[in-house]
Amino acid sequence: MRNYLKTLYILTLRELRSYFDNITSYVVLLLFLLLWEFLFFRDIFLYSEASLRILFDVLPWLLLILVPAVTMGTIAQMRSEGTIEYSLTQPITPLQFLLSKFLASFKFVAIAILLTLPVAVSLSFFGKFDLGILFSQYLGSLFLASATVSIGIFVSSLFKSQMAALITSAFIIFVLTIVGSDLVTLSLPMVLTLLAERISLMSHFSSVIRGVLDIRDIIYFLSLTVIFLSLSLFFLLKTKYAKVHVVLRRTISLVTTIIGIGVVLNVLANQLPYRLDLSQGKLYSLSPATKKIVKEIPDVVNITVYASSKLPTKFQPVLRDTKDILRDYQLVGGGKIHFEIKNPDEDATAEEEAGALGINAVQFNVIDKEEFKVQKGYLGLNVTYQGKNEMIPFIQSTADLEYQLTGFIKGMTSSSKKKIVFLQGHGEGDPQQMYPQFEQELQKQYDVSTLTFDDSHQTLPDKIDTLIIAGPTEKIPDDQAQQIVAYLKNGGSALILVDGVLVSTQTFSAQVNQNRLEEILLPFGVQVDPTLLYDLGSNENVTFSGGAMNYVLPYPFWVKALPKDSATATYGIESVTLPWASPVNILNQSSEVEAQKLLVTSSHGGHQSDSFNIEPNQNFSSDSTGEYTVAVSLLGNFGDDASKKTRLVLVGDSEFLVDQFTAAGSGNAAFSLNATDWLAQDEALSTIRSKVGGTSSLSFEKDWQKQVLRIGNLALVVLLVAGFGMYRLLKRRRLQKKTYSTLHSTSA
Secondary structure, three states: OHHHHHHHHHHHHHHHHHHHOOHHHHHHHHHHHHHHHHHHHHHHHHHOEOOOHHHHHOHHHHHHHHHHHHHOOOOHHHHHHOOHHHHHOOOOOHHHHHHHHHHHHHHHHHHHHHOOHHHHHHHOOOOOOOHHHHHHHHHHHHHHHHHHHHHHHHHHOOOOOHHHHHHHHHHHHHHHHHOOOHHHHOOOOHHHHHHHHHOOHHHHHHHHOOOEEEHHHHHHHHHHHHHHHHHHHHHHHHHHOOOOOHHHHHHHHHHHHHHHHHHHHHHHHOOOOOEEEOOOOOOOOOOHHHHHHHHOOOOOEEEEEEEOOOOOHHHHHHHHHHHHHHHHHHHHHOOOEEEEEEOOOOOHHHHHHHHHHOOOOEEEEEEEOOEEEEEEEOEEEEEEEOOEEEEEOOOOOOOOHHHHHHHHHHHHHOOOOOEEEEEEOOOOOOHHHHOHHHHHHHHHHOEEEEEEOOOOOOOOOOOOOEEEEEOOOOOOOHHHHHHHHHHHHOOOEEEEEOOOEEEEOOOOEEEEOOOOOHHHHHHHOEEEOOEEEEEOOOEEEEEEEEOOEEEEEEEEEEEEEEEOOOOHHHOOOOOEEEEOOOOEEEOOOOOOEEEEEEEEOOOOEEEEEOOOOOOOOOOOOOOOOEOOEEEEEEEEOOOOOOOOOEEEEEEOOOHHHOOOOOOOOOHHHHHHHHHHHHHHOOOOOHHHHHHHHOOOEOOOOOHHHHHHHHHHHHHHHHHHHHHHHHHHHHHHHHHHHHHHHHHHHHHO
8 A cells, every 4th residue: 555655646746747847837827826816906905805705706717727728638648649558558557647647737726726825924914814714715725626627637538639628628617617607597497406506616615615614515526526537537447448348347337336426425415514614703603692592492483484496596505504504503402493494486375474474575687598587586584482573584694694593582582671772852863763773683682762851751761771872962951961970870881972073974074063971971081082083094995976987985084993902892893984983082090990992093093173174085194193092981880889880881973873884794783782782781692793794804004005915916926936937947957957968978
């Protein structure tokens, strides 16, 4: 066995050297990497995510070019030169011969993929990468390379012409890549649609590069590799032996068995959805909080998924992940969670049920036979518990599915809810109109109401768990302010959002807010400055209209605030977007009060005072830049009763709660809800919610840094590939001269 492997190693090394001794290989490698990185850097700064997802999304299409070019001559060239029969008569087995070709080609493609690692390293200086997801992306790329290289080797074993091998292998890889897309599946019957999706390279690769190693994807790639290599072996042996030879007959039986085993394993794998979550935050695994809540369910919770069997391709992974998540719930629930899947397209009763619940068919625009076509489909979910219902009309993504499901279960199974009150009447926005998404999320977990001081309500009601004061613009009367201060000193909790500067988007102007709640905040040693913050290093891109054109520009007044001190409110959050925020100051605090800075600007923050100019195209001063605090929390005793501790969260902005900024998965939604949970002392969902945000952002102080990254990485590719190629070829030339020189001197 040792000699067998040693021979295989020597053969593989010889084949690999043949690539690096050929100048054409360097040209192909260089063009592949330059095109790949060019496509990546064209979009990465627009999305500004600390992730290589954009890079790997286009990899299957680029391997469509690289792999056929690398593998076309592995066997076809030997057939055309007439040396294949001679090679197979050497003291090596046909399997060693084949594996050496495969391993050398695979290593060459793997080197090409791994040469993009400097991109990840350089970007990591400007954002925090999830190393688990990054590892999964490269591992998935190697699985994809293995499968496509085996296809290329197989096709090369069929032809004498390298060009025919290149075109045929490119066609097969293209078909396996595109077969699961809407372009193909829309014209197929249902049975073939499911088959097409399961044999698609793209669907399995897309799953792996999220950060999840699924047994179904691993078995698919490995079985595809082994099947095509076994077919290659058969055609090699067919060259060596006659059709009636016993070895050939045995090989046919072996190949048939391998194909059968591969099919069976893939079918069984779909019934055994085991997966390994490599993401650092375990984004695709149930959190301990969910497991605790599910285990404490007093009665059975029924979950029904209404899903069409023929959904557009981009929603097939959503349906698959939804099933996996529900199986996890069922496993943890130990009989207390029951779920079923119904197809309203084929079951009239299920269609009526879905319609009665508010789950309706959604229209999709898809391409069918070179024309746009409207397709309808269901992908909704309903949770039932003791006559109570909660539903998701359409599951767009599973990123926040665990949070929504656990929130539903907790809300329906809890015997009582804590009370959240929004204060009104002083210019604060109505939560249902100003912050509908935030208010709806609170409703799932809390008893939410509003309070306006008037003749019928002259005092704060009893048993308020958390008071929210969001964006007041008018003075709160002294008697009301005193009641709020007394409530807080008596162990109350409050989320207070104060705009130091009021901005008008209609006139694009700003002015100081004269009512910054100092009569309420100063007794607790905090205040909001009447200045306007900007951040030159961490900000959002905003679309501005300029005549007939729209421009996407960095807007420093929309600060991407960063977590500072470790706290529940900022757990797992990468950034929170605060439009037109103001600094928050912590004044002298006693040793009995725990004051934390929750959110701060980057070290490149600055501010405007007195005179405000909020235009994007201006020269921002960088003379006095530094870190500014924009959100704080206080926990401590401010009253006479030492057992009653005040909880207060103060943010120098209120507009960060509007729907524009609190979309599912945003840091804004997670921060505001986590802060409310901490204030209400109900933090069960906070750790789940923080998983939704996921990807970190890239933060650049200057635009030239982006250009340096782009040009530097492209130049590095040229330097590495061309430099090593020149070194290798020059070294080989020197060795050749040395050999001939030695022979000449010996003969003399």
